[in-house]
Amino acid sequence: IATCNDAGAIEPAMRSRFAEFVICAPTDSQMPAIAHSVYRTRRAHASWGVAFPERLADQVANEFKGCTPRELAGLIEAAAAHAASCRRTQIQVSDVQAAREAYARRTTPAPQRVGFI
Secondary structure, eight states, rough: OOOSSSSGGGGGGHHSSSOOOOOOOOOTTTHHHHHHHHHHHHHHHSGGGGGSSOOOOHHGGGTTOOHHHHHHHHHHEEEHHHHHTTSSOOOOOOHHHHHHHHHHHHHHOOOOOOOOO
């Protein structure tokens, strides 16, 4: 079993050994249900989980539309951390927004500098 983002980048000899299944990205209408599922899993396995409610608020789950499932997991962790840093035990919409801003700062490449010695 293997996964990849671009099957065309795999050598044909290797690719011929796999049965390929194309999995479409989740739609915006599917993301809230995925967000609830990922939150439950993260909460169950994280040390912070016992302090947070069992269910993510629906309005918070709706904030994850447009995310990939991989981004979603990181954003949930970051949103929980932001809530905890504000001394709250429930993720709010503002926590998701703060997590998105932090994620954007991490993924924005720094300007290239040219220097001479």
